[in-house]
Amino acid sequence: MKLGYYPGCSLEATAVEFGESTVALAEALGVDLVEIEDWNCCGASSGHTTDPDLGVALPARVVALAGEQGFEEVIVPCVGCFKMLKQAQYQLGRDPEKRKRIEGMLGKTFPETIRILHIPEFLARTEILEKIRAGVTSPPEGKRFVCYYGCVGFPTEIMEIPDHENPWWMDRVVEAAGGTAVDWPGKVECCGGSLSLTRADIVENLVGRLNRWAREAGADAFVTACPLCGANLDMRQTEDPLPVLYVTELVGKALGVDQAPKWMKRHLLSPAGIWKG
Numbered sequence: 502m503k504l505g506y507y508p509g510c511s512l513e514a515t516a517v518e519f520g521e522s523t524v525a526l527a528e529a530l531g532v533d534l535v536e537i538e539d540w541n542c543c544g545a546s547s548g549h550t551t552d553p554d555l556g557v558a559l560p561a562r563v564v565a566l567a568g569e570q571g572f573e574e575v576i577v578p579c580v581g582c583f584k585m586l587k588q589a590q591y592q593l594g595r596d597p598e599k600r601k602r603i604e605g606m607l608g609k610t611f612p613e614t615i616r617i618l619h620i621p622e623f624l625a626r627t628e629i630l631e632k633i634r635a636g637v638t639s640p641p642e643g644k645r646f647v648c649y650y651g652c653v654g655f656p657t658e659i660m661e662i663p664d665h666e667n668p669w670w671m672d673r674v675v676e677a678a679g680g681t682a683v684d685w686p687g688k689v690e691c692c693g694g695s696l697s698l699t700r701a702d703i704v705e706n707l708v709g710r711l712n713r714w715a716r717e718a719g720a721d722a723f724v725t726a727c728p729l730c731g732a733n734l735d736m737r738q739t740e741d742p743l744p745v746l747y748v749t750e751l752v753g754k755a756l757g758v759d760q761a762p763k764w765m766k767r768h769l770l771s772p773a774g775i776w777k778g
Contacts, residue, residue, distance in 0.1 A: 505572030640679020
């Protein structure tokens with residue numbers, strides 16, 4: 502199985518363990534991820550505030566490159582990048598004048614048919630879940646996880662996430678890997694994302710609420726697929742903190758991927774203890 506791969510900036514910097522675990526997990530599952538050549542930043546958080554057209558042109562260029570390189574599906578691990586690429590598709594598919602303007606800026610034709618896949622969506626495919634179940638060698642036995650999707654899945658008409666107020670992609674993946682995904686009220690609540698550096702007090706309050714809900718649900722750890730959410734949960738829990746894992750780390754560890762211990766060491770709140778005792 503050969504798929505396009507768009508890592509985005511965070512997976513090569515602050516969330517490098519997310520990027521490494523995505524690539525290693527794909528290899529373990531027999532999936533050939535091919536990185537899009539000459540990809541650029543998607544502009545998340547800042548591009549659209551600089552210029553509305555720039556906020557569309559940056560992700561549109563990534564999709565255009567994927568089309569030029571022959572990909573029909575593109576895996577996007579970071580939910581922020583996923584949103585930007587989906588927004589570009591949505592806007593350019595419904596506004597011919599904007600599409601013509603953006604294509605002129607880029608000097609590229611924007612393809613309509615490429616499917617943009619968030620990594621939990623891909624892992625939750627039936628055939629991939631079967632591969633995960635068959636490959637588990639080191640399950641997190643007896644451990645309970647809350648799957649944290651965050652608030653970036655909105656607006657729903659753009660993101661196309663099933664059951665957007667109670668998403669289930671990561672829950673099914675956690676269960677396939679041998680863990681227990683527990684229900685909780687914080688799945689799509691905000692962690693304070695872009696306020697992490699400017700208003701740490703607000704972020705600590707929001708993350709503290711998530712921590713309380715997770716504790717009340719009996720969780721041993723958070724599971725996420727958002728670099729910003731992952732960083733906030735890793736840094737801003739002040740009382741009884743719970744470790745946080747990227748979903749690709751959890752599955753990679755469960756499948757016995759050799760590099761997994763290296764990923765765990767990059768967290769401030771080490772999740773390595775989940776597999777001890």
